[in-house]
Amino acid sequence: MAERTDNDGGAPERARPDFDHSPWRFWSEGDQDEHARQLARQRQLAAGPGAHRFGERCFVSELASVEMDELRLGEGSYVAAGAYLTGTLRTGRDCTMNPYTVVRGDIELGDAVRIGAHTSLLGFNHTMTDPDVEVHRQPITSRGIRVGNDVWIGSHVVVLDGVRVGDRSVIGAGAVVTKDVPAGAVVGGNPARVLRWRVPELAPPADGGSVDGGSADGGSAGRAGHLAGASGQSAAARPGALAGALAAFADTAREQAERVLARCFDPTALDGGAFVDRPGAAPTVRAQCDAIEIADLLLGRAPDQLPADEQVRRLRSWQDPATGMVGPLLPDGTQRPPEAGLFDPAAGYHVLSVGYALDLLGSRFAEPVRVVAEAEAAEIVAGLERQPWRDGAWQAGDWVDILGTAFSWNLELGAPGQPGAREALFGWLLARADPRTGMWGEPRPADGLLQIVNGFYRASRGTFAQFGLPVPYPERVVDTVLAHARDARYTDPRRQNACNILDIAHPLWLTRGAGHRSAEVTALAERLLAEALGHWTAGAGFGFQAPHPKSAGVPATEPGLQGTEMWLAIVWLLADLVGLADQLGYRPRGVHRPEARRTLVR
Incomplete structure (x- = not known):
């Protein structure tokens, strides 16, 4: 009850108890003292534990x-x-x-x-x-x-x-x-x-x-076409328009692909020219690989700037025979040798990007990834335990992705690893998956579910997805991703970047067989897909971060190879979730390939 002080200066007495049971009247009918008492109660609660x-x-x-x-x-x-x-x-x-x-x-x-x-x-x-x-x-x-x-x-x-x-x-x-x-x-x-x-x-x-x-629309995938999207128009009325937009986008992207690649090729770099992520940037290992993936997606061939066999020779030559890793390029074009052990942060992603670029060119690494081939099961477990799952799940997931992908390449080269090493990796992940979220790690007050969702994509991509194994709690993964997708800090069109949207799209695609909340998944995919198509810049491709007037001049919004490769994969995943991927005429085959690369056999 509200308080009122009696004339003797004693303890306040209760007044207007009706507000406790009809609080919708409080702010219009309550007096100044009652308002002050309520605000004090809220401050007291906010100051508590x-x-x-x-x-x-x-x-x-x-x-x-x-x-x-x-x-x-x-x-x-x-x-x-x-x-x-x-x-x-x-x-x-x-x-x-x-x-x-x-x-x-x-x-x-x-x-x-x-x-x-x-x-x-x-x-x-x-x-x-x-x-x-x-x-x-x-x-x-x-x-x-x-x-x-x-x-x-x-x-x-x-x-x-x-x-x-x-x-x-x-x-x-x-x-x-x-x-x-x-x-x-x-x-x-x-x-x-x-x-x-x-x-x-x-x-x-x-x-x-x-x-x-199974889903907020009654669990039937067939009902997905009747859930209203962000535009207010029912999905039943949208497939034709969205299909047309996808087909038009794909035609535009293919028509402009050669310009996108030529824009990011520096003929004076390295020996015979090299790709850079954006004009004026230094060449990187990843830029060569992103160019190969974009050309494969949109042109069905290797980039025209360098012969395919020369690209294969270059990529294979960058692998360090002692560790099997690919060290980074320095600004002057020379290469730094990779650090020993599991894993040099500047070299780790190259296990993915170089390995898949070589695969697209019909080749493979010259040597196994030796730091993984030689790792004992105990070393694998120790490495997993060292990862910052509590406050840096993305970084931990990145480490797992590199490890799982290295196992994949090594199997193809006849280097399956030490006894029990792969089993240690998958056993640890299965045992440590949180049944509440389906993921690894914990949400953080500063950024909500971002870290665990992004970390789940990386960890599951290189392990369960790459080897065709089901994730442990698919329905909880869907719940967690959908909850995360409500966080406007990452999904508002003004704030989207390729990493955050990919890390929503792939987990939903990976768990689509569960049929859980399928209409919500479809509605979200439709919205994100329509927004993604609008991020393309004519003749230049996609920036890593979505363009917007409020972020004009931010380097991450400038179109480049990394953003283009990632957003092309995002568009395919979202289009497939809404049943329209055939309108694109391409399917990712590289780092962001949707299906398994191999099964877990020796």
């Missing part, structure tokens, strides 16, 4: 129990009397937790989510796998609950862990929701079923009637 933040005109009743690790309320959101909140809750604007709601576990709400009285959102669960151990002594799991925008959840509803609730949906009073709720649907009952459609254009052609598991 949890990561609590409150937008403008929020309200948290003093009769609510807030026992959270993190509470972030968007502008105009409120928590009424009797609510019980534990775990993590992040909301958009204008969200309500009405009297006696229970919100526990890992919960995220979009904008304008209204939750009725006595409703429970339970974003965690007990395990009960061992019948000889009391349930309360067994581990707790949490997949979290995600609710979209403009959702009305009625009174006495129960939403269970792992559920995704689509935008503009309604959950009727008393429903028990155990599966994902389609966008635009009205559901009710126990278990909840689709009753009708609040947004008729999102309805599938034939409604099966139940809230199916």
